[in-house]
Amino acid sequence: QAPPAQAPPGTAPPQYYYPPPQAQPPPSGYPPAGYPPAGYPPAGYPPNPYGAPRDAPTTAAPAAAAMAAGPTGSKPVSPDDLREYKKLQDIIRKLKTEGVEEKLAREQSTLRTVKTSRDQTQKELEQSKRKKIELERELTKLEGKKRLMAKMTASKKDRTEHDLDALTLKIPELEEKYTKLCSKYNTQSLIVEDLETRVTELKRAVKSTEVLFDRVFKGPNSAGTEETKRLEYSMLELRPRIAEMKTKEHTYKEATTLVGGAHQCFLQAQQAMHQAYKNSGMDVMGNFFTPGPAFQGPFDAAADIKKRQNVKKSSALVKQAGDNLEKAKMILPEMPEVNTDVIKKMPGMLMDLLLDNMISDLRARRKITQSMQLLAKSEKECQACKQWTEQKLSSECQVPIAALELELNTAKAQLESQRNAIMDAGLKTLG
Structure with missing residues (x-):
C-alpha cells in the first residue's frame, strides 16, 4: 500500500469534514418500567450532560418529600x-x-x-x-x-x-x-x-x-454539624489520654503506698528502739543488785529480755522498710534515695547474753543510742521521699486527670446540648 501523499511545504494541511453524529434510538425495552424511581434525582442534583444539547434548559426531577432540616451544615433528621x-x-x-x-x-x-x-x-x-x-x-x-x-x-x-x-x-x-x-x-x-x-x-x-x-x-x-463532629473528635481523643493517665496514677499510687508503709515502719522502729534504750538503762541499774559478776538478778533479767525483744522488733521493722523502698524504687527509679544501712549497724545482743555485766550492758546501751540516731536520720529521709511521691502523684497524675475529665465532661455537655438543639429544631418543622 502506497504511503499517504504529503502536503507541499508552505501549504496548509487538508481539512477533513465528518457528518455530525446522529441520535441513536434506545434499544427495545429500555429503560425498564418504573425507572427512574420517583424523586430521583433529588433537587439540586447536577443533570446528566450527555445526550442533551448544550443550550438545552436543565430540568430536575421532582424532589422527594422533604425531611426536617437541622441547623446549617447538618443533614435532615427523619x-x-x-x-x-x-x-x-x-x-x-x-x-x-x-x-x-x-x-x-x-x-x-x-x-x-x-x-x-x-x-x-x-x-x-x-x-x-x-x-x-x-x-x-x-x-x-x-x-x-x-x-x-x-x-x-x-x-x-x-x-x-x-x-x-x-x-x-x-x-x-x-x-x-x-x-x-x-x-x-x-x-x-x-x-x-x-x-x-x-x-x-x-x-x-x-x-x-x-x-x-x-x-x-x-x-x-x-x-451533625461541624461543631458536633469537632466535639465528638475531641471526646474520642480525650478518653485514651485519661485512660493512660489513670494507669500512670495507679503506678504512682502503688509507689506512694510502699513509701508510706516504709515511713510507718521507721516510726515504729524508733519507738521500739526507744523502749530498748529504756530497758538498757534498767539493765545497767540491775547490775548493782546482783550478788556477783556471774549472776543475774530477776530485775536485771526481765529488763534484759525486754531489751532484746525491742531491738529484734526494731530490726525487723527496718528490714521491712528497706524492702518497701526497694520495690518503690523499681517502680519510680527517679525517686530520692533513702539510707537503709541502719539495719547493718543494729546492735547485736549475742555478747550481751554471754557476758552480762556492767561493761557489756554499757556497750549495748551505746550501740542502741547510735541506732536511734541512724533511725532518726533514715526516718527524715523517708518522710522527704514520701512527700516527693505524694507531690509527684498530685502534679503529674491527679491534677492532669482532673483537668482532662473536666474537659471531657464539658465537651460531653456541649455535644448533648448541640444534638438536642438539632433535634428540637427538627421537631419544630413537624408542627
Missing part, C-alpha cells in the same frame, strides 16, 4: 427519629422533674433504718422469750425444794418471780413493736420497688436516647 426522640425526652423530663433518683436514695436509707430496727427488735424478742423459759424452769425448781431449802432460797425465788413478771409484761410490747416494724418494712419495700422500677425506666430512656443519637449523628448520613 420524622420517625424525631418522634422517637420526643417520646424519650418526655419520659426523661417527667421522671427527672419528679426526682425519682433522689427519692429512691432517701427511701432506701429509710428502708435500711427500718430493717435494722426490725432485726434488733426480733433479736430482743427472741432473747426475752428464751429468758422467760429459763426463769420458769428455775422457779419450778425453787418451788420443789424442801421447807428448809425453801427458806434459804426465798430471796432468790422473789427475784426470779420479779424478773419473770417483768418479762411477761415486756414480751407483748416487743411483739406489738415487731409487728408494726414488719408492716412498715413491707410498705417501705413496696415504695422502694416502685421507685426502682421508675429509675430503671429513666435509665432505659437515657440509654435509648444515646442509641438514637448514635444512629442519627454517626455514619455517612450523619445529621
